Amino acid sequence: MTYTISPLPHVKSRESVKSVMWGTVAALIPITIAAIYLFEFPAIKIILVTVIAAVVAEIIIYKAASQPITIDDGNAVLVGLILALLMPPSISDHIWVPIIGAVFAIAVAKYIFGGTGTLVFHPALVGFAFLLAAWPTYMGAQSTVISTPNLGSFSDILIETGAGRLVEASPVLVLLGGAIVLYKRYVDRRVALSATILLILLILITGKGWQLPYVLTGGFFLGLIFLAADPITSPVTKKGRLIYGIMLAVLILIQLHFGAYFTGMCFAVLMMNVFSPLIDRSTIPKPIGGK
Amino acid sequence: MKIATIKTPDQVIIPLQQHAGAACNPLVRVGDTVSIGQLIGDGEFRIHSSVSGEVTALSEMPHPSGKDVLSVVIETRNGEKKGIKPEELHAGTIKSIIREFGIVEPNGLSTISKKVDIDTIIINGTNTGDLSSNAALMLDYPSEIVYGLKALMESVGAKKAIIVIELNSEALHVMRTETIPDSNIKIVATPTYYPAGTENTLVKKFTRKKVPRGSTPEDRGVLVSSIAAIKALHDAVHDSIPMIAKTVTVAGAVRSPGNVLVEIGTSVKHVIDECGGCSGTPVKIVINGAVSGAAQYSDEVPIIKTTSGILVQTESDINREPPAPCINCAWCVDECPIGLMPHLLYGYADSAQFDKCAELYISDCVECGMCAYVCPSKLPLVQIIRYGKHGVAEMGLETVEVEV
Numbered sequence: 001m002t003y004t005i006s007p008l009p010h011v012k013s014r015e016s017v018k019s020v021m022w023g024t025v026a027a028l029i030p031i032t033i034a035a036i037y038l039f040e041f042p043a044i045k046i047i048l049v050t051v052i053a054a055v056v057a058e059i060i061i062y063k064a065a066s067q068p069i070t071i072d073d074g075n076a077v078l079v080g081l082i083l084a085l086l087m088p089p090s091i092s093d094h095i096w097v098p099i100i101g102a103v104f105a106i107a108v109a110k111y112i113f114g115g116t117g118t119l120v121f122h123p124a125l126v127g128f129a130f131l132l133a134a135w136p137t138y139m140g141a142q143s144t145v146i147s148t149p150n151l152g153s154f155s156d157i158l159i160e161t162g163a164g165r166l167v168e169a170s171p172v173l174v175l176l177g178g179a180i181v182l183y184k185r186y187v188d189r190r191v192a193l194s195a196t197i198l199l200i201l202l203i204l205i206t207g208k209g210w211q212l213p214y215v216l217t218g219g220f221f222l223g224l225i226f227l228a229a230d231p232i233t234s235p236v237t238k239k240g241r242l243i244y245g246i247m248l249a250v251l252i253l254i255q256l257h258f259g260a261y262f263t264g265m266c267f268a269v270l271m272m273n274v275f276s277p278l279i280d281r282s283t284i285p286k287p288i289g290g291k
Numbered sequence: 292m293k294i295a296t297i298k299t300p301d302q303v304i305i306p307l308q309q310h311a312g313a314a315c316n317p318l319v320r321v322g323d324t325v326s327i328g329q330l331i332g333d334g335e336f337r338i339h340s341s342v343s344g345e346v347t348a349l350s351e352m353p354h355p356s357g358k359d360v361l362s363v364v365i366e367t368r369n370g371e372k373k374g375i376k377p378e379e380l381h382a383g384t385i386k387s388i389i390r391e392f393g394i395v396e397p398n399g400l401s402t403i404s405k406k407v408d409i410d411t412i413i414i415n416g417t418n419t420g421d422l423s424s425n426a427a428l429m430l431d432y433p434s435e436i437v438y439g440l441k442a443l444m445e446s447v448g449a450k451k452a453i454i455v456i457e458l459n460s461e462a463l464h465v466m467r468t469e470t471i472p473d474s475n476i477k478i479v480a481t482p483t484y485y486p487a488g489t490e491n492t493l494v495k496k497f498t499r500k501k502v503p504r505g506s507t508p509e510d511r512g513v514l515v516s517s518i519a520a521i522k523a524l525h526d527a528v529h530d531s532i533p534m535i536a537k538t539v540t541v542a543g544a545v546r547s548p549g550n551v552l553v554e555i556g557t558s559v560k561h562v563i564d565e566c567g568g569c570s571g572t573p574v575k576i577v578i579n580g581a582v583s584g585a586a587q588y589s590d591e592v593p594i595i596k597t598t599s600g601i602l603v604q605t606e607s608d609i610n611r612e613p614p615a616p617c618i619n620c621a622w623c624v625d626e627c628p629i630g631l632m633p634h635l636l637y638g639y640a641d642s643a644q645f646d647k648c649a650e651l652y653i654s655d656c657v658e659c660g661m662c663a664y665v666c667p668s669k670l671p672l673v674q675i676i677r678y679g680k681h682g683v684a685e686m687g688l689e690t691v692e693v694e695v
Contacts, residue, residue, distance in 0.1 A: 004575045005586040006355075007674035009421070009660035011612040015667045017618055073615065117616035117668075188621065231620040236634065238624065249328070256302065287630040287655045288495055288502075 017116070020186050021074030024226065027177035027186070028081055029220060034170035035085065038159060042092035043166055047084040049095050053102035054080030061111050079105050082124035082226065085167035086219075086266075088140035097138050101127035121273045122233050125266055132263060140164055160218065165262070167218045174218040178225035190238065192229035194245030195252075199224070202253045219262040224248075228269045235276050240283040247279075248272045257281050294431050294538050294550045295574030296436065297565035299367055303342050303556030304352045306362040309595040310336045311399035317363060319346050330532055331363050336401065337393040341535040341554035344368040353592045355578050355585060362593070365556070387448035393534045394526035395596040396520050397579075398490075403447065403514065410512035412444055412452040413493055414521060417481065421542035422580050422600040425518040427550035429462035429539055432522055433469040440476065447514060451475045453497055457483050489657050490515045492628045504655065519599065534596055541566045543603040544573060553594045559601055560590040575604040582660045615668040623662035623672065629655050633662035637672050640679025648679040651689040656680065 001124025035043045058076040062069045072078070080102050091097050105127030113119040132139045163169050181187045202213050214220075228248055230232065235244050248268055306312045308314040315332030319325060325340040332338030332606045340363075344583050348364035387402050388394075396402055416425050429436060444452055454470075456463045479497060487563075493515055494500055502508050508515050519538065526532040528665045539562065542548045546567025553562055557577060563569060577584040578592070581602050594601075623633035632651055639647040656676050663672040 003573070003586070003588055003590070005588050006575075007625065007656065007671060007677065008584060008586075009582040009664045009673070010575060010584060010586060010604065011581040011608070011664065012612075012669060013665050013667075015665070016612060016669065017615045017667050020618070020620065020667050070615075085443045088335040115616065117618050185622065186618075232618050234619070236619050236624050238631070241621070284632060285506075285630045287652045288491055288628075 004079070011223035018073050020231070021078050023184055024181055024186050025074055025078050025081060027180040028085065028226070030173040030176055031085065031167060031170060031222075032081070034159065034173045035166040038161070038163060038169040039089040039166065042089045043196055045089050045092045045095065046098055046166065047081065050087070050098040050102050051077055051080035053099040054083070054106055057103040057106040058110075061107055065111070067115075070116070073116065075110075076106060077154075079110070079123045079127075080220070081153055083127045085156070085222065086124065086128045086165060088165050090140065093136055094135075094138050098134055100134075101131040104130045117232060119232060120276070121270055122227050122230055125227055125270050128266060129270060132266075138186075165219055167222045169218060171216055171218045171221060174221040174225075178221055182225065182229075183242035186231075187225055187229035188231060188234050189229070189250070190241035191234045191245045192225045194242050195228055195248045196221075196224045198246055199252055202249060203256070206253070212254070214261050217262070220265055222263045223262075223269060227266075228272065233276060234275045235280045235283070237280055237283040237285060239285065240279040243279050243283065244272060244276065247275065294427050294552050295673055297551050297557075297562065299342060299554060300557045300561040302355065302558075303365050303367065303554060304355050304362045304591075304593040305338060305365065305556035305557065306352065306360040306593060306595055307332045307334075307338060307339065308354070308356075308360045309338060309399075309555070309597060310395045310401075312336075314361060315649065316348055317361070319349070319363060321346055321349055325365060328535060335390070336395055337533070339393055339533040339535050340365060341556050355592045355595060355598065357585065357588065360376065362556075385443065389524070389525055391533075392523070394520055394523045394527060395534065395595070397517050397597055397599055399597050400432075402516050402520050402524070403509070407498060408512055409447040409449045409509065409514045410451075410633065411442065411498055412447070412449045412514045412516060413453045413497055413508075414440060414452065414516050414518060415493060416454050416456040416460075416466070416518050417483070418457065418460070419483075420581050421602050422540045423542075424538045424540045424550050424599050426456075426460050426462045427457070427540070428518050429460075429466055429520050432525075433465050435525040435529070436466075436518060436520070436521050437469050437473070437476065438529060439521040439523075439529055442528045443514075443516065443521065443524060444475070446601070449514065451477065453477050453479050455479050455481055455493065455497060457481060459483070470554045484593040489628055489659060504652075532613075537594055537596060537598055539594055539598055539604075540600040542600065543577075543607045543608070544569055545603050546570050553598075555596060556593045558591050558593055559587065561603060562594065563590065563603060569603055571605040573603045574606050575609060577602040577604065582657065582664055602616050602637060610669065612669045614670045617668050617670060620667060622665040626661040626665050628659060628661065631656055633672050633676065635671075636679055637670055637675050640675045640682065643682060645679060645682040645686050645688055649683045653679050653683055 040202050054076045055071050058071050083101055105123040109121050109123035109126035110119055158172050159170055160168055176261050235241050251268040252265050255268055312335050315334035315338050319331045326343040329340045329690035331340050344365045344367040347366045351359035352362040389402055409422045418425050440452055467478050490508050491502045494502055494513050500511045523534045534551050539553045540550050576587040579600055617634050636653050658675050
């Protein structure tokens with residue numbers, strides 16, 4: 001009788017990279033459905049095309065580079081889906097814009113930076129920032145598309161009829177997905193909670209109560225929970241993750257002060273991505289028993 | 292939960308190394324007749340025969356550590372139990388009792404290593420995962436454990452003792468009832484946590500004393516012991532029986548799992564057969580727990596003093612997923628009981644940057660296996676960290692304190 005021998009542990013948790021990525025995709029399904037309900041055909045078109053573009057881009061690039069193709073880990077689908085959700089519905093008339101965004105996200109932000117695990121900037125945000133810089137008018141950079149839910153009425157929180165982007169269709173459903181990924185630890189709790197709570201507190205303290213509705217949107221919840229707390233781009237040390245969340249909240253507040261709302265938040269997250277390795281390096285913990 | 296007894300095997304293989312440190316010297320020769328409790332190996336820890344019979348071989352035999360170890364093979368024959376004369380119990384001699392009766396802690400060390408003032412004794416009564424022998428011992432022998440603990444407290448002069456038990460353990464109530472008259476023995480209920488066996492984390496959690504690197508809990512006046520050792524101490528002090536049997540949890544793909552009392556030297560195969568045999572095809576046999584135990588290459592390995600569990604796994608229990616790149620999820624960082632950065636250690640050790648490993652305190656790792664358990668990328672963290680430790684030791688790199 002021969003037995004398998006291996007180093008410990010002899011049991012492993014069921015969670016895998018696949019379950020983390022696909023689980024995050026699943027948590028975004030409610031808001032995706034809400035977006036389709038609110039924007040109908042354009043939303044379906046944007047989401048399908050962007051996700052397929054991201055997946056096809058990954059297959060082609062990794063094949064050309066003779067790298068193992070790992071689309072089954074769900075990362076490309078997740079990047080495509082988040083990018084699609086950041087689009088304004090009117091982009092469906094210029095569907096080549098999100099296609100370019102998805103290809104840019106995969107080719108530059110993911111492949112060039114070494115793929116899942118080593119990338120520095122969140123690919124979906126990089127794609128979004130690129131499109132915003134290249135075609136601001138198509139991307140709805142004008143303030144006219146800012147959605148401001150009326151806190152007084154519940155229906156606006158559930159379905160935001162004034163939504164300027166797919167993700168803003170329903171703040172509550174983004175929060176629901178966020179609660180799932182936070183519970184499952186698919187995103188980092190420390191980053192997401194410290195950033196969200198501190199941001200709301202800062203807005204209340206600085207007296208600009210009028211800005212609070214601007215923050216309680218699907219876009220902000222997606223940004224703070226799914227993008228900022230994304231495991232790959234956020235720090236790993238316990239202290240570092242708190243610092244990251246705090247710095248992010250302060251940066252967003254500065255952007256808010258200058259009138260940049262959703263896009264300001266996106267750029268704040270991208271800026272913080274730069275600091276992530278630095279924060280990690282300076283917050284290495286002392287083990288117990290260390291001096 | 293009752294500890295079952297099993298049939299004494301026809302042959303026992305008693306390794307002369309059942310502890311950390313140097314192996315014992317054999318005191319018997321092939322052809323000698325031995326009786327239960329007879330001293331057969333002497334050294335830093337003594338080893339006694341667990342059966343009566345005839346020594347048929349003295350050779351290198353399989354051992355749970357994976358190496359072949361010089362062992363005494365005894366063909367069993369029924370015989371009388373022969374004890375050792377009880378000794379006077381007073382301060383200073385507990386160490387010699389522990390040595391004479393061959394009591395070894397589950398981690399392979401002696402309960403007391405130095406002569407120092409002990410203030411508190413912590414007994415780890417928690418169980419992890421598939422192991423339940425601590426709870427079984429406390430349920431079956433509560434008064435014996437309290438007796439053994441009091442003997443230990445008295446002899447080292449400890450003023451108080453803490454027995455740590457999980458909140459959901461059946462043993463909690465039994466031990467609470469048992470210790471009502473003793474105000475200086477405290478039963479502490481704790482939520483299940485892992486790895487409960489790490490001394491320094493236990494000490495920090497329950498006495499709030501920090502154990503600096505390079506020193507042991509004893510230097511801070513805290514003695515950490517185990518239910519198994521305390522029970523063995525009772526047997527030694529009260530009945531003059533040396534450590535010749537061990538309560539072992541048999542779990543996994545066996546027909547009747549549970550806790551059984553096994554004579555030291557019994558083969559794993561015999562224990563599994565006595566527990567109804569395997570259900571399904573066994574693919575992996577793990578000794579001492581699924582997370583931090585050791586996989587065995589043979590079922591001929593004997594039960595030794597440090598064995599507390601046997602786990603039989605079938606193909607469906609084993610995760611053979613290939614590793615994926617690290618995604619910086621920080622789950623390993625959150626789980627590490629020592630506060631290390633397992634994913635960084637993995638990266639540095641994998642690329643042989645041993646100086647970086649030393650800077651990140653790689654030698655503090657206790658190899659509990661928790662990082663590799665939670666890792667979604669299924670990285671062989673413990674394996675690579677062990678390689679890193681080896682590299683650090685090889686190069687003589689001391690753990691340096693870096694200014695950050």
